[in-house]
Amino acid sequence: MNLYQPMPMRVERVINETSDLTLKSFELTFENKTDQKAFFEKYNPGQFCQFSVFGKGEAPFGIASAAWEGPFVRFTVQNVGSLTQTIHNLQPGDLVGVRGPLGNGFPLDKLKGRNLVIIGGGCAFSTLYALTKHIMYKEHRKDYGQLTIVYGARNSGLCLYKADIESWYDRSDMVIHQAIDVPEEGWDHHVGYVPDVVKKVAPAPKNTSAIVCGPPIMTKFTLPILSELGFPPKEIYTSLEKRMKCGVGKCGRCNIGSKYVCKDGPVFTLAELNDLPQDI
Amino acid sequence: MANIDALRQEVSRVLSEKIVDVVLGFEAGSLPTRNQPVFIHKAKESKRLVDNGFGSNNLAALLAQRPKDEKIGVICRGCESRAIRALTVEQQLNRENLYLIGVPCRGIIDWRALERAVDGEILAVAEDGEDLLVTLKDDEKKLARAEVLHSACRNCRQPDPVGTDVLIGELPAREGLAQRSPDVAAFLGKDADARYAIFSEEAERCIRCYACREACPMCYCTECFVDHITPRWSESMVSKGGTQAWHIIRAFHQTGRCVSCGACERACPMEIKMEYITDRLNEDMQDMYGFEVGANDSDQPPFAAFSLDDRNRFKE
Amino acid sequence: MSYKTTPVNQFPKLVSQWIKKYDVTAPAEAKNGLEYKTIGDPAEMMLNNRVNTTYAPKAFFLPQSEKLFTVEHGRFQAPELKTKPRLLLGVRPCDTRAFWLLDTVFLAKGEEDAYWQRRRADSLVISFGCDTPCASCFCTSVGGEPFGREGSDIQMTQLEDVYVFEAFTEKGSALINKLPEADAATVKKVKALQKTSAAEMPKAFDNTNLRDHLYALFEDDFWKEVAETCLGCGVCTYLCPTCYCFDIVDEVQRGERVRNWDTCMFRVYSQEASGHNPRPNKAARTRQRVMHKYAYWIDSINEFGCTGCGRCVVNCPVNIDIREIVSAAQARSAKMEAAK
Ligand code: SF4
Ligand code: SF4
Ligand code: SF4
Ligand code: SF4
Ligand code: SF4
Ligand code: FES
Numbered sequence: 001m002n003l004y005q006p007m008p009m010r011v012e013r014v015i016n017e018t019s020d021l022t023l024k025s026f027e028l029t030f031e032n033k034t035d036q037k038a039f040f041e042k043y044n045p046g047q048f049c050q051f052s053v054f055g056k057g058e059a060p061f062g063i064a065s066a067a068w069e070g071p072f073v074r075f076t077v078q079n080v081g082s083l084t085q086t087i088h089n090l091q092p093g094d095l096v097g098v099r100g101p102l103g104n105g106f107p108l109d110k111l112k113g114r115n116l117v118i119i120g121g122g123c124a125f126s127t128l129y130a131l132t133k134h135i136m137y138k139e140h141r142k143d144y145g146q147l148t149i150v151y152g153a154r155n156s157g158l159c160l161y162k163a164d165i166e167s168w169y170d171r172s173d174m175v176i177h178q179a180i181d182v183p184e185e186g187w188d189h190h191v192g193y194v195p196d197v198v199k200k201v202a203p204a205p206k207n208t209s210a211i212v213c214g215p216p217i218m219t220k221f222t223l224p225i226l227s228e229l230g231f232p233p234k235e236i237y238t239s240l241e242k243r244m245k246c247g248v249g250k251c252g253r254c255n256i257g258s259k260y261v262c263k264d265g266p267v268f269t270l271a272e273l274n275d276l277p278q279d280i
Numbered sequence: 281m282a283n284i285d286a287l288r289q290e291v292s293r294v295l296s297e298k299i300v301d302v303v304l305g306f307e308a309g310s311l312p313t314r315n316q317p318v319f320i321h322k323a324k325e326s327k328r329l330v331d332n333g334f335g336s337n338n339l340a341a342l343l344a345q346r347p348k349d350e351k352i353g354v355i356c357r358g359c360e361s362r363a364i365r366a367l368t369v370e371q372q373l374n375r376e377n378l379y380l381i382g383v384p385c386r387g388i389i390d391w392r393a394l395e396r397a398v399d400g401e402i403l404a405v406a407e408d409g410e411d412l413l414v415t416l417k418d419d420e421k422k423l424a425r426a427e428v429l430h431s432a433c434r435n436c437r438q439p440d441p442v443g444t445d446v447l448i449g450e451l452p453a454r455e456g457l458a459q460r461s462p463d464v465a466a467f468l469g470k471d472a473d474a475r476y477a478i479f480s481e482e483a484e485r486c487i488r489c490y491a492c493r494e495a496c497p498m499c500y501c502t503e504c505f506v507d508h509i510t511p512r513w514s515e516s517m518v519s520k521g522g523t524q525a526w527h528i529i530r531a532f533h534q535t536g537r538c539v540s541c542g543a544c545e546r547a548c549p550m551e552i553k554m555e556y557i558t559d560r561l562n563e564d565m566q567d568m569y570g571f572e573v574g575a576n577d578s579d580q581p582p583f584a585a586f587s588l589d590d591r592n593r594f595k596e
Numbered sequence: 597m598s599y600k601t602t603p604v605n606q607f608p609k610l611v612s613q614w615i616k617k618y619d620v621t622a623p624a625e626a627k628n629g630l631e632y633k634t635i636g637d638p639a640e641m642m643l644n645n646r647v648n649t650t651y652a653p654k655a656f657f658l659p660q661s662e663k664l665f666t667v668e669h670g671r672f673q674a675p676e677l678k679t680k681p682r683l684l685l686g687v688r689p690c691d692t693r694a695f696w697l698l699d700t701v702f703l704a705k706g707e708e709d710a711y712w713q714r715r716r717a718d719s720l721v722i723s724f725g726c727d728t729p730c731a732s733c734f735c736t737s738v739g740g741e742p743f744g745r746e747g748s749d750i751q752m753t754q755l756e757d758v759y760v761f762e763a764f765t766e767k768g769s770a771l772i773n774k775l776p777e778a779d780a781a782t783v784k785k786v787k788a789l790q791k792t793s794a795a796e797m798p799k800a801f802d803n804t805n806l807r808d809h810l811y812a813l814f815e816d817d818f819w820k821e822v823a824e825t826c827l828g829c830g831v832c833t834y835l836c837p838t839c840y841c842f843d844i845v846d847e848v849q850r851g852e853r854v855r856n857w858d859t860c861m862f863r864v865y866s867q868e869a870s871g872h873n874p875r876p877n878k879a880a881r882t883r884q885r886v887m888h889k890y891a892y893w894i895d896s897i898n899e900f901g902c903t904g905c906g907r908c909v910v911n912c913p914v915n916i917d918i919r920e921i922v923s924a925a926q927a928r929s930a931k932m933e934a935a936k
Contacts, residue, residue, distance in 0.1 A: 253866070279874060547829070
């Protein structure tokens, strides 16, 4: 086994997620059956992969699909630089390299039996989408209590997974709150920033865990609100982003104190983060 | 060498009279053959200052990172004063914020050469005129200072500080300062194959720690070409191509800018020779443009200057 | 295990035999003093030196630049790592201790780094017991000893005109089992020497609760003070036998994905694509280096991540001495504690 060896994967489908074309989802399938088997044996929502295009390098992306959706693996990629530009140019049929799943992912066992409030913003919502898809799956739904989703985007054009999320409004086994920053014609959901929406709609903290993933600024303002609402630090989960290279706890780059975000994370409870040196 | 008491007194004065906020000089290091650069913030700390041959660094290299409005005193030898001039010309330093305390220079001792020359654990070194008295565990050795001087200092053409605000001590009479680097002459005296052999042997020992760059007063780019990722401008590895590219481009970027202080070589843990290349490029600048780095407060280095009415057009 | 011996003047003959089977790599004269070199002739090796090599032998297991894959049409092919087995000879115990420390990173169960693993498995390490530590050495302050065994297969000790060997692993004993057994008096002498060497070594600092002291200073201006003259170069970390950070880079022209050493002392190391840098200044970077070695390693495996080899002390271009940082940190934190 070679930790740095990417698996060959093929682009199956490319989805334009947003009106400004900065976000695309890529569904990749495995070239080798053994890779596929190994991947799904390990995969757990909240994990990420190192996505590589030779010559441009590798970068970590959260996995945006649930295992049952497979045999493909979905990544949602925002076009912000040279590697992501190259990824955005990929067409169905193209071959790429992927390493993963990496990291700890969300602690499904600990979340079982509890109510969940899932709070996300921007493209970091991708792993929360995977988590939600996992929970909503008919065989899994009964394992969890009430489910509340708060999802914010700058404007409606930047909302991810639109059709699917629209269909969540019709379901009786979850509550979905979508928010955009400023009012728009035809938008009949929330208007405002995620932390404010959370303040309004969050469920009671009793037997509830909160999971927050979003741009650093959103996370920074949401965490204190959850604490104010009475969520204990060990029931607030968040996923960190750091510059990563190896993704497997070897290259040293992503450490916060003695923890490596790639290996010990990316998901940490607020309690764990409070115990680490503030080197973020 | 400056009278150390006079130097400390001056530092103490400029700090207590608030002429400067801080003074940069050297203090004794943790090993007998090293000094450590030190920022003196309070007048009473000025007693920490030393003035000996173990100040390996070019202190001007430590100025770039200071707060913008800080008034800073710098104890300058010749190369430091020339670097500061060059940096001022390149608009990297504001001369108004600097108070330059010139000291006579006797050249910097190459501590590695000294340790090899005595071959034993050095407990103390004292300077005695032209000699060094070295105390070893169970022996004492005396050797000529000149024997273990760093090559940059042996070849130095302008050891005396220029453009300073005050001079501590007296400048010695200087005789027979070489006008051209003998190391360059020796290098040029060889044929192309031999020159390439020297260059590649030196460059390829490089471990790309960039101490040379960080120790150099004239390497101040916020993003060095080797750190540029998209696109990558040179091979990232410690391969032949990677190390040679680093050495060539680094030197080239120093054309007409290197002040020949040798701080890069003294910082290099692999003891790689580099100054012969930048010195050679500087000689070209002299011959072709009559330009000498740090010679005055106005002339831009020819390869770093840009003028709208340049004689040659970029494109016809 | 038993002690073997060979006269000093017979040793080159033995090494000549080893050279046939192994890449025998030992300290040898270099332009900048002493460096490890794969020798073709025993006369090149220099054992029992007053100083250590500048470049640490970790590079034989984690080369500074290493090809991870060749890439063709987007397919990543790991290179065959077929090497003649290496015999590292005359390694100081601080450096073998570093192998042992790095094994915990690169040979972690189920997460082995194939490249390190392969090179490590293909090698034999003979350490040289240190009876003359230098002024910059401080192994006994960080959990090591001048005759420490960690990370070596065999340790050799010089007693006037004989070398005495002690094997700690099976492959180590296999190498020397044909040598004559050392007599009881010799063994006694070796043991005595080991004891006195450790006892005579002065302590550079008191390491009690060092981790806690450092954590207490995390937000303190202390780091700004100690890093004030740091150049932000790679000397202290590249020469350090226990630093292992690396970067992964695609070299398009070579058609290779490679890894190169990298260091937390470089500004660009932690620079994120967004422009955010979690360690934006030299104070934060110096704190990372020192805390990784003396606090985070303790958190992970309860050992210091510094072996006291002194390379960073000797070679820092501005003489920032990690021993002084540690002592100053102890004093500062104690003072803070007292003020509470
Ligand atoms: S290149 Fe070397 S000799 Fe020239 S100014 Fe820089 S440090 Fe001094
Ligand atoms: S200091 Fe020496 S080893 Fe380091 S990059 Fe410069 S030339 Fe190379
Ligand atoms: S930190 Fe310094 S003394 Fe410690 S192992 Fe590394 S180089 Fe050696
Ligand atoms: S001290 Fe810095 S370079 Fe060394 S291993 Fe730790 S993080 Fe990496
Ligand atoms: S070697 Fe010295 S100057 Fe260079 S990064 Fe380390 S502490 Fe700073
Ligand atoms: S990305 Fe290499 S250690 Fe985390």
